[in-house]
Amino acid sequence: MLKIKNIHAKIEDKVILNGIELEIKAGEIHAIMGPNGSGKSTLASVITGKEEYEITDGQILFENEDLEEVSPEERAHKGIFMSFQYPIEIPGITTTNFIKTSINETRKARGENDMPAKDMLKMLREKCDLLDIDQKFLSRSINDGFSGGEKKRNEIFQMAMLEPKLAILDETDSGLDIDALKIVANGVNKLKSQDNAVMVITHYQRLLDYIVPDYVHVLFDGKIVKSGTKDLAHELEKKGYDWIKEEVNK
Amino acid sequence: MSKYTEDDLKKELETKEYEYGFYTDIESDKLPVGLNEEIIVAISKKKEEPEWMTDWRLDAFKKWKEMKEPEWANVKYEKPDLQKISYYSAPSNKPKYNSLDEVDPELLETFKKLGISVDEQKKLAGVAVDVVIDSVSVATSFKDTLSEKGIIFCSMNEAIKKHPELIKKYIGTVIPKTDNYYAALNSAVFSDGSFCYIPKGVKCPMELSTYFRINEAGTGQFERTLVVADKGSYVSYLEGCSAPSRDENQLHAAVVELIALDDAEIKYSTVQNWFPGDSEGNGGVFNFVTKRGLCEKNAKISWTQVETGSAVTWKYPSCVLKGKNSVGEFYSIAVTNNFQQADTGTKMIHLGENTKSTIISKGISAGKSQNSYRGLVRINPRAKNSRNFSQCDSLLIGNECGAHTFPYIETKNKSAKIEHEATTSKIGEDQIFYCNQRGIDTEKAIALIVNGFSKEVLNKLPMEFAVEAQKLLEISLEGSVG
Numbered sequence: 001m002l003k004i005k006n007i008h009a010k011i012e013d014k015v016i017l018n019g020i021e022l023e024i025k026a027g028e029i030h031a032i033m034g035p036n037g038s039g040k041s042t043l044a045s046v047i048t049g050k051e052e053y054e055i056t057d058g059q060i061l062f063e064n065e066d067l068e069e070v071s072p073e074e075r076a077h078k079g080i081f082m083s084f085q086y087p088i089e090i091p092g093i094t095t096t097n098f099i100k101t102s103i104n105e106t107r108k109a110r111g112e113n114d115m116p117a118k119d120m121l122k123m124l125r126e127k128c129d130l131l132d133i134d135q136k137f138l139s140r141s142i143n144d145g146f147s148g149g150e151k152k153r154n155e156i157f158q159m160a161m162l163e164p165k166l167a168i169l170d171e172t173d174s175g176l177d178i179d180a181l182k183i184v185a186n187g188v189n190k191l192k193s194q195d196n197a198v199m200v201i202t203h204y205q206r207l208l209d210y211i212v213p214d215y216v217h218v219l220f221d222g223k224i225v226k227s228g229t230k231d232l233a234h235e236l237e238k239k240g241y242d243w244i245k246e247e248v249n250k
Numbered sequence: 251m252s253k254y255t256e257d258d259l260k261k262e263l264e265t266k267e268y269e270y271g272f273y274t275d276i277e278s279d280k281l282p283v284g285l286n287e288e289i290i291v292a293i294s295k296k297k298e299e300p301e302w303m304t305d306w307r308l309d310a311f312k313k314w315k316e317m318k319e320p321e322w323a324n325v326k327y328e329k330p331d332l333q334k335i336s337y338y339s340a341p342s343n344k345p346k347y348n349s350l351d352e353v354d355p356e357l358l359e360t361f362k363k364l365g366i367s368v369d370e371q372k373k374l375a376g377v378a379v380d381v382v383i384d385s386v387s388v389a390t391s392f393k394d395t396l397s398e399k400g401i402i403f404c405s406m407n408e409a410i411k412k413h414p415e416l417i418k419k420y421i422g423t424v425i426p427k428t429d430n431y432y433a434a435l436n437s438a439v440f441s442d443g444s445f446c447y448i449p450k451g452v453k454c455p456m457e458l459s460t461y462f463r464i465n466e467a468g469t470g471q472f473e474r475t476l477v478v479a480d481k482g483s484y485v486s487y488l489e490g491c492s493a494p495s496r497d498e499n500q501l502h503a504a505v506v507e508l509i510a511l512d513d514a515e516i517k518y519s520t521v522q523n524w525f526p527g528d529s530e531g532n533g534g535v536f537n538f539v540t541k542r543g544l545c546e547k548n549a550k551i552s553w554t555q556v557e558t559g560s561a562v563t564w565k566y567p568s569c570v571l572k573g574k575n576s577v578g579e580f581y582s583i584a585v586t587n588n589f590q591q592a593d594t595g596t597k598m599i600h601l602g603e604n605t606k607s608t609i610i611s612k613g614i615s616a617g618k619s620q621n622s623y624r625g626l627v628r629i630n631p632r633a634k635n636s637r638n639f640s641q642c643d644s645l646l647i648g649n650e651c652g653a654h655t656f657p658y659i660e661t662k663n664k665s666a667k668i669e670h671e672a673t674t675s676k677i678g679e680d681q682i683f684y685c686n687q688r689g690i691d692t693e694k695a696i697a698l699i700v701n702g703f704s705k706e707v708l709n710k711l712p713m714e715f716a717v718e719a720q721k722l723l724e725i726s727l728e729g730s731v732g
Binding site: 052076077084098 | 678679680681683684685686687688689690691692694698699701702703704705706
């Protein structure tokens with residue numbers, strides 16, 4: 001589904017990604033771990049097409065299509081979704097309205113008609129139930145005055161509504177208490193299928209107890225320096241990141 | 251053969267004046283350019299006005315001559331040459347229709363271009379439309395339904411002839427002839443406009459609506475509207491404007507007077523979409539409008555405006571809260587893009603006890619535009635226990651535009667309570683990227699964010715207007731992010 005080949009990226013003059021190689025297939029969950037400043041969020045940004053980052057070398061393929069010339073919204077239309085580390089507030093626009101716009105713009109891009117209001121309402125209800133969300137939540141302005149946990153849950157709710165092929169969860173666990181974490185993870189697991197893939201970016205292995213990855217990659221200085229199974233995450237939890245640094249610098 | 255120009259027309263007129271006298275019918279039925287007493291008399295004659303109205307106009311003109319164009323507004327523009335404007339023009343055949351069915355198909359076509367098909371309007375339940383095209387009313391609908399209730403809704407011209415007692419009693423009482431330079435000019439040369447009278451205790455059963463449009467190049471538009479809501483009555487009045495593209499600047503100096511007698515309520519909504527000039531800042535309408543309402547005891551006046559058009563806007567719909575317990579409201583969205591300039595706001599003059607006013611102003615600036623809120627809240631010594639709440643929010647799009655707020659507060663009574671809140675925000679790249687990531691392109695994202703920002707005011711508009719207003723917001727911000 002996603003193939004990242006030797007990606008180098010910089011912001012202004014600072015090099016952040018330094019030759020990333022990664023392949024994610026349908027049905028897989030990959031965890032990207034690493035210390036602060038290792039380039040985890042940048043990786044998410046270049047996959048989703050954030051413009052501040054300049055790709056100096058390498059290639060990102062999504063379903064065998066080079067994403068270089070593809071705008072962020074077109075990437076979204078193709079099925080790439082990111083749950084933001086810091087979801088943005090848009091005062092005056094309800095969550096329902098935002099999601100409706102999002103879904104219909106995506107459908108329009110695919111040459112489909114707007115989703116009938118009846119279907120939309122039904123889907124909203126279903127996904128609310130799935131994620132244990134009170135429907136009142138939908139009529140609030142998107143993320144405006146939401147608690148950290150509510151914002152993250154809203155991200156997963158949008159993911160549920162948009163049904164992406166590839167979901168990137170950027171530090172979705174940060175700022176969540178254990179109950180909220182369980183709800184969010186539970187949601188992700190319910191949405192997981194053989195046809196979609198998840199990339200979990202996290203600092204801690206805590207989330208990985210609930211969203212169990214098939215592969216764990218450790219990012220350091222803009223490179224994937226170690227890959228393994230979920231055991232690697234446990235090892236990192238126990239030993240911290242220092243031993244990785246030492247191993248790299250050897 | 252050389253093109254037939256306005257100068258040729260003028261020459262022809264001058265010749266014909268000698269041949270047949272000044273009031274010879276001419277094809278375009280347009281007065282020569284220029285402003286003097288003869289022109290004013292001519293306008294009045296054309297309108298077949300009674301002598302008292304001619305005198306009223308001449309008096310206004312006399313006063314206007316001694317006045318100076320105001321310069322305090324935060325706008326820069328080349329002053330229009332008032333001697334180069336023709337102060338009267340009417341569609342060539344001056345049709346007068348009783349119903350919309352009789353309207354010239356070409357006119358209907360114009361409405362379609364404006365995005366307000368008459369067909370659609372008819373369907374819009376309960377909207378009576380008094381169409382003002384280039385200064386002359388050509389169609390009025392729903393008149394019968396209204397007249398059953400004793401409601402008068404007609405062109406100003408007709409009202410002057412048919413209801414002189416009402417016009418004499420109320421015209422110029424809220425906005426005196428000498429109020430300001432442009433109001434004085436309007437008083438002298440106003441071409442037509444609308445008059446509305448709601449009798450005692452009557453609740454107007456439909457939204458009354460007027461659509462304005464400037465049609466001919468070089469024609470100033472001087473509309474005059476007077477709405478009188480008698481004791482205990484209610485009316486919701488909609489005013490929508492749109493002008494087609496023009497290369498030269500056009501002046502629009504309207505006057506709107508509202509009078510809400512004891513226990514009456516007037517809701518006045520405007521969607522203004524005059525030609526704003528092109529993206530280089532050429533052309534566009536100068537919109538210098540005076541709007542003011544007077545509230546007697548327990549009366550209420552609400553102004554709601556969505557201002558997206560005009561090259562220069564200078565407009566302060568105000569309320570004089572004269573009667574005890576009267577209420578004034580001002581809800582505004584002003585959008586400026588490219589080189590547009592807007593200096594708009596309101597005045598809430600609290601004269602009576604327990605008077606209350608609310609101001610919600612949303613300014614949106616994009617491109618190289620300048621958007622100013624200017625508002626006055628004045629509490630007079632006798633206005634015990636008066637209250638005001640003002641909220642002025644500005645939204646900036648891009649780095650080259652400006653938002654300014656000039657709130658003036660004058661309190662002469664210690665029991666008054668005044669609150670003022672102001673915010674300025676910018677549409678951030680992060681907000682846009684968030685929308686992009688959800689499949690919403692940048693233009694749509696801006697529309698969405700702007701809509702959210704304006705929601706409090708959009709909600710105050712009547713349903714059919716709100717939809718139109720939302721579209722307008724989108725259109726006027728097109729291309730605002732490079």
